[in-house]
Amino acid sequence: MEEELGPVHAPEFPANATWLQGGPLKMAALRGRPVLIDFWDYTCVNCIRTLPYVNEWHRRYAPLGLTVVGVHAPEFSFGRESGNVARSAREHHIEYPVVLDNDYAIWQSYANRYWPAKYLVDGRGYLRGYHHGEGAYREIEESLQALLRESFPEILLPGLMDPLRDDDKDGAVCYRVTPELYLGYQRGIVGNVAGMAPDKASTYNDPGKHMDGAAYLDGDWLLAGEYLARPAGAVRESRVTVPYMAKDVNLVVHPPTFGGAATISVSQDGKPIAAEDAGADVTAGGATSIVTVDAPRMYRLISNREIDHHELTLSTMSDGVALYALTFTSCVLPQ
Secondary structure: OEEOOOOOEOOOOOOOOEEEEOOOOOOHHHOOOOEEEEEEOOOOHHHHHHHHHHHHHHHHHHHHOOEEEEEEOOOOHHHHOHHHHHHHHHHOOOOOOEEEOOOOHHHHHOOOOOOOEEEEEOOOOEEEEEEEOOOOHHHHHHHHHHHHHHHOOOOOOOOOOOOOOHHHOOOOEEOOOOOOEEOOOOOOOEOOOOOOOEOOEEEEOOOOOOOOOOEEEEEEEEEOOOOEEOOOOOOOOEEEEEEEEEEEEEEEEEOOOOOOOEEEEEEEOOEEOOHHHEOOOEEEEOOEEEEEEOOOEEEEEEEEEEEEEEEEEEEEOOOOOEEEEEEEEOEEOOO
8 A cells, every 4th residue: 555645635526527326425525534536447357356345345434434436437438338337336236436437537637547546535635545456455454444543533443354365365476477458459469460451341360370468360350449349241250369378367348239149159278168267257068168248348258277378269150249358367375
């Protein structure tokens, strides 16, 4: 937990901000209460992993004087749709106030650059600390308790939380893995060096030789700025192959905009995912491993028993399905 140096007042929420739940709030009206500001995006795996802690801090400390505010700053265009964020808030059992920051006004007022990011504000309205990314849960909670004691000297506080996951415990190791891989041409890396056709349907041929950190296209695809989509009326199967090193693999994907669910076949090293290595959103067993895409969100594809190099292939015949990004995680508690 980094301490803020110097007396800096927390920025005020914009008067025209859209509150998904629990608002509108004003920082000036919250004087006397510590505030935890949590910047998040509902498709961000690191944000999703922090939410159980933020939920528990709200449950524990809101009755004792803490205000938690979730600031949803969308990474992808569909994250600006309030219905998508509201569904995610329900799925993740978020009960504290959530404000939509679609134009990044709050993000910019905090000079923020990260998902997730947490900022602590004391009862006088001054920024007192911040943390970017996952982790430091104990340190953040200790800081929350210190601010509560400042505002309410007679307060009785509970003991600090135990880690919620094995990979949050002391001794856990996070290995260096393949970085997040975007699948649109604006931020992505496409390994097909020939025949790229941005913003129009085209047929691609996998070159056969693959390097880590790039996506290799085969079949019919529409390569857009933010995403990779199977075009309407495509004939060939659409396939994308990604070499990677990680334990877990997640995919941000949008179903067809004209309605209905999409199906994507998931294979690893040329074979269907073993049931023991399948992510929570994959139906695996026998000769197939399938993910059904019925909402725009992050899907958990793979949870390998061990960290190693692999090659992931996604295949689909579902017109209109759009793939945005792959994320990779690797934190484990050594046996």
